[in-house]
Amino acid sequence: MAITAAMVKELRQSTGAGMMDCKNALQENDGDIDAAIDWLRKKGLSKAAKKSSRVAAEGLVAVSVDGNEAAIIEINSETDFVARNDQFQHLVRDVASNALKSDGSVASILASTSGVSGKSVETTLTDAVAKIGENMNLRRAAKLSVSQGVVASYVHNSVAPNLGKIGVLVGMESAGDVEKITALGKQIAMHIAASNPLALGPDELDPTVVERERNVLIDQAKASGKPDNVVEKMVEGRIRKFYEEVTLLKQTFVIDPDVTVEGALERLSKEIGSAVKISAFIFFKVGDGIEKEESDFAAEVAAAVKG
Missing domain, CATH: 3.30.479.20 (Elongation factor Ts, dimerisation domain)
Known part of the structure; x- marks a missing residue:
């Protein structure tokens, strides 16, 4: 699949990874943005947990x-x-x-x-x-x-x-x-x-989201060279941390950081x-998940002036 500049730009905005790293990630994953994000994370080149939506509407x-x-x-x-x-x-x-x-x-x-x-x-x-x-x-x-x-x-x-x-x-x-x-x-x-x-809680999370996160964490842990039993404990600890980050009841309460929402x-x-x-x-x-074509306002004005 041909990797376009727009695809590289989108991946870079989502992950903060370098231009060439983003291009390599897309090439390695046949242009699949989500797979490329995971690839970058496994390589330690991105900390993004998920693809960020571009709100446009x-x-x-x-x-x-x-x-x-x-x-x-x-x-x-x-x-x-x-x-x-x-x-x-x-x-x-x-x-x-x-x-x-x-x-x-x-x-x-x-x-x-x-x-x-x-x-x-x-x-x-x-x-x-x-x-x-x-x-x-x-x-x-x-x-x-x-x-x-x-x-x-x-x-x-x-x-x-x-x-x-x-x-x-x-x-x-x-x-x-x-x-x-x-x-x-x-x-x-x-x-x-x-x-x-x-x-709301870990039980309500989409199983595919949890499985995807677990696979990334397993690859990251294995890269440390630790034995399998240690890797397993590392992954379970990081999964618990993941739950604390993305589920309401386990999150630290913004209003009172001394307790979780559940607390x-x-x-x-x-x-x-x-x-x-x-x-x-x-x-x-508003507009969450909807993408709108970005326009170059300066170019539009220049074009209008030229008639």
Whole structure:
């Protein structure tokens, strides 16, 4: 497979490895970016744990919360100018409200009646495209509820109440003091926005992700020349460290680094005399995983001047 400059650039941005190392990694792995990342890590040339996503789409994430139930949506636009538009923000907030009343699926939200226009959300979005002059779409949505307790929320880089670039919902299951549970839930939601864990706990991690990490760690440990029994212990220790880095319950709590998130839950449980558990969490970041073609603005201006 032909290795292009764009592929080398992408790998270099993801890993921080040198240009020639990235080219060699791609050649050794037939252009497979993920395999090349692992190859670089095994050679000790990169510390990247995973391929970083290039966030390119604009728009807003919105949350709508009602006690033990909440919804979160993402509506994309072409530019950040639209995200700062009052009309667009009003529309996004209205769609989030509809999401809370629906089953949480994009299809059901689009079919629901908009409070802005009295038409369906789908038609309202189409009309907004024509009026605002920029393409936009409801990309994704989700709902979260608890049987008892609260669903806490947090919006980062907010442009208005419950509207921003990152949105988090956390299901806090407990029969205890609602005010204290809500306060901790908000802090945990802030923690999630900062650390973006891959899963709630080790058992919820994708087995393929764990296996991939284990294989890289095995190769790294073997390179040390240690005997197999020592290599096995090294790998198990590093896997535990991996869990501490990527699973919410095992992560060091950003708000209080003296405890893990799991420890903070146990501490509150003792304080209020009722078990407090996280049932699930949802993390949305605007444009996460969407790639947009990068343009050379200076070149565009030069071309426009030339006519």
